[in-house]
Each structure stands twice: as C-alpha cells, then as structure tokens.
Amino acid sequence: MAGFWRRLLLVGGVGGLMACAPAATPVATPAATPLPPIGLVRTAGAAITASARVVPLRHAELALAASGRVEALWVALGERVPAGATLLQLEDGEGQAALTRARAAYFRAQAQLAELQAEPQQPLWDGAEAELAAAQARLAQRRGDALPAQLAAAEAQLAAAQAAYQALFAGPTAAARVEALAALAQAQAAVQQTQSAYDAVQWRNDVGALPQSRQLQEATIALEAAQAHYDGLFASPQPAAVAAAQAEVERAAAALEQLQRPATPAELAEAEAQVQAAAAKLALLAAGPRSETVAVAAGAVAEARALLESAEQAVTNLALRAPFTGTVTAVAVQPGEFVAAGSPALTLADLARLWVETTDLSERDVSFVQIGQPATVWVEALSLSLPGQVAQIAPQASVIGGDVVYTVWIQLAEQPAALRWGMSAAATIQPEACAAPCEGP
Numbered sequence: 001m002a003g004f005w006r007r008l009l010l011v012g013g014v015g016g017l018m019a020c021a022p023a024a025t026p027v028a029t030p031a032a033t034p035l036p037p038i039g040l041v042r043t044a045g046a047a048i049t050a051s052a053r054v055v056p057l058r059h060a061e062l063a064l065a066a067s068g069r070v071e072a073l074w075v076a077l078g079e080r081v082p083a084g085a086t087l088l089q090l091e092d093g094e095g096q097a098a099l100t101r102a103r104a105a106y107f108r109a110q111a112q113l114a115e116l117q118a119e120p121q122q123p124l125w126d127g128a129e130a131e132l133a134a135a136q137a138r139l140a141q142r143r144g145d146a147l148p149a150q151l152a153a154a155e156a157q158l159a160a161a162q163a164a165y166q167a168l169f170a171g172p173t174a175a176a177r178v179e180a181l182a183a184l185a186q187a188q189a190a191v192q193q194t195q196s197a198y199d200a201v202q203w204r205n206d207v208g209a210l211p212q213s214r215q216l217q218e219a220t221i222a223l224e225a226a227q228a229h230y231d232g233l234f235a236s237p238q239p240a241a242v243a244a245a246q247a248e249v250e251r252a253a254a255a256l257e258q259l260q261r262p263a264t265p266a267e268l269a270e271a272e273a274q275v276q277a278a279a280a281k282l283a284l285l286a287a288g289p290r291s292e293t294v295a296v297a298a299g300a301v302a303e304a305r306a307l308l309e310s311a312e313q314a315v316t317n318l319a320l321r322a323p324f325t326g327t328v329t330a331v332a333v334q335p336g337e338f339v340a341a342g343s344p345a346l347t348l349a350d351l352a353r354l355w356v357e358t359t360d361l362s363e364r365d366v367s368f369v370q371i372g373q374p375a376t377v378w379v380e381a382l383s384l385s386l387p388g389q390v391a392q393i394a395p396q397a398s399v400i401g402g403d404v405v406y407t408v409w410i411q412l413a414e415q416p417a418a419l420r421w422g423m424s425a426a427a428t429i430q431p432e433a434c435a436a437p438c439e440g441p
Helices: 002-020 093-117 122-142 148-167 174-201 207-232 239-260 265-287 291-316
Strands: 048-056 059-063 068-073 086-090 319-321 326-331 344-349 354-358 374-379 384-393 398-400 403-406 408-412 424-429
Touching: 059 326, 086 344, 093 291, 122 265, 148 239, 174 207, 354 424, 374 408, 408 424
Parallel strands: none
Antiparallel strands: 048 354, 048 424, 059 344, 068 086, 086 319, 326 344, 354 408, 374 384, 374 424, 384 408, 398 403
16 A cells, blocks of 8 residues: 555656656657568578478278177288288178078079070970860860760770679689689699609608609699689679779769760850960960060069179178278277277278378468479488478468468488388478479379
8 A cells, every 4th residue: 555655656746847847849750761561582492491290101090881899800000911901890690691681582583584584495385285275175075065986985985984893793704714613623633643642752751752742832832822713703802893993984974974964054164264264374475474574573683683782782891901001000999899880990001101291381382392392301200311302282271270381292212111100300392393203192
C-alpha cells in the first residue's frame, strides 16, 4: 500500500514539473523516406538444405480382407520373404466347406446344361418308339381291332395251357407204361443175375469176391430207380405244378377274352392317353430342348460359377500373402488372436533399397529442385555423408505446423550396411542440371 502512494506522489510531482516547464520551440519533422521491400531472393547455384529421414523404397502395412482367428503365423520379425509367400493364415474350416458345396453346385449345373444341349442317344429313340408302338397296339385292341392272327394266337395259347393242365391228371400213356415196365423187369433180372454170381463165391474170403459184390450193389440201385420211375407214372401231380398250370390257363383265357370283348369308355380313354403321351415323348426327343429351357440352365451355370468364384475368393482372403519381396518389420498379431478385417497385421518393407525423403523442404525452395540434381545426405547417427541425386518430387504439398512443404526423394549412390529405416538425416541439394535420368520410387 505504501508503494502505491509513493508511485502516486511521484507521478504527481512529475506532472507538476512538466506544468511549470517553459513551452518547447516546435521543430519541423523530416518526411520519412520509404524503404524498398526485402525480397527473398536465392543466389543462383546456392545449395538447398532440408531435414530428411531414411525410408525404404517400398513398404506397406498389410491387412486381411476377412475377419477370423489366426491359425498360423508363418513368418518372424526381421525375416525376408519373397513376393507371394504366405505370411499368415486364418482358420478356414467353414470356408473350405462352402467352397466344396459351391464347386459341387457348379458341376451339377454344368451337367444339366450339357444334358439339355446333347443329342438324344439311340437307346432313348428306340425306347420311345417301342413305347409308342405298344401304346398304339393296346389302343387298337381296346377298339376291337384285333387281327385274326392275334385271335388265333390267343386261342392257341389257351388250348395249349388247358392241355398241359389236363395232362397232369391223365396218367401215363400206354407206350410209357410198357417202357417203364420193361425197364423195371430188366433191372430185376440184373439183380437176380448178380445175386446168383455173388452167392457162388461169398464163402471165399479173398479179394476176388469184391468186384462181384460191387456189381450187386450197382444192380440194386438201378432196380430202385426203375421202380421209382414206374411208380411215378401213376402218382398224383404235385400241388405246385397243378397251381402253375391252372394260372397259365387263366392268363391265356383272360387274354383271349380281352381280345374278344369291346373295351369300356374308360379303358378306351386310358389307351388313347397312353398313345398321346408316348407320341409327345417321341416328339420332344425329336424337337430337342426349348431355347428358354437352355437359357435358364445356362443362367444357372453362370450363377453357380459366380458363387464358386466368390467362395474361392473368400478362402483366398483367409490368407495374407506378401505383395512384394521384403522384410517383415512389424508383427501385430499372434496365433489364436481374432483379427478384424482391415486391421494392420504385418508391416513389410523392401530394406534392400533405402532412400531418403525430405521432411521440411519449403515451398520457396522446391521450385529450384529438379529430378537428377546431385545431393549430399548427412546421416547423423552414422556420422556419415552419402552422395545421391534427386529421384522424385512430390506433386502435392503438405502442411506441417502451418508451413507448406514438399517431399523430395533422394536416391543414394551407395547404401551402408548400418543404414536403417527411420534414421534422421540432413539433405543438401545442389540446383544443377540432371546429368542422367534417375529412377523414381
């Protein structure tokens, strides 16, 4: 507070002294001479300097086009890989199953189209013609148009079936009876003859009696067979044979009756419908498939092919491959992790060709820079000066801290083994004409 009053008194005293001082004589103020504006003029041939950094010729953050869980990571940090090498693989069980289904659908659609476009095979023609002929014959039969030959054949089949049925109960003929009886008597005589020969030598207990004993056995077997044949001539027919013969008689009688009687309206309509269906089938084979049907089948093939290509692409998207030859400089995922589509997974860089790019080259200096001009790069971390030349100039500016700058890329004439991506550098460009064309990044 005391300081405030002191300042106040000091101001008051100064004001009083100024009030008491005599008035000064006015002096004329000389006119100000205008100064020319200061222009930013660069001396011809003067070097241009800019901060810079070491960068690879090519580098990219690689991401997957699909989401999924990482099944395998095939590369390690710092590993050099060729272009096209598989770097990472997502689980693809569902993708492979979908691809199998899409491939099967495509093959099925192709087969259906090929079947429509193929010429009918001869067996199909023959079958369709035979089916039409049979339908026409049934229709003629239903109309009562049976030919006399058909009627005669049906009557003959019935008579034969009836005769076979009656023969089962007629017994043997006289000739068969006499023949069987003669065979039976002959077999009995043979047994008696061999029995007498055996009785004459049966007291001998030596090998000579054995052949005669075998002859007696054979004669006895022949007699039993003859007796069975003779008895069979007079035996009752077997029930199965009787049933089969009776069924044949009934079938032949029904066939003859069908030929003889007129068809009902329903039977006639059915026969006509069968003829029309068979004729339409044959006409369809002759005309081939309709163009609309073929077009639909071709569309199904195209749709199936598109689905197959989509399934193949989906499986391809489950793997991350190297777009160029380079070194893995960063790994952001590990096996078992879930990766979202578009998320950076790996960083790949071509470290075999390192370049230098400026970071603060002013817009006032870029107009003096041309491709091919010589440059010198000072790498502070290595305390090393490297020769190079301007390889490319950015066509579009960047704004850094309010300053408009342009990026210039410098191709190094040599690349030391210790040079690393990201090292700081200072670039000095000599604005001279390019001696030779330079390669751009």
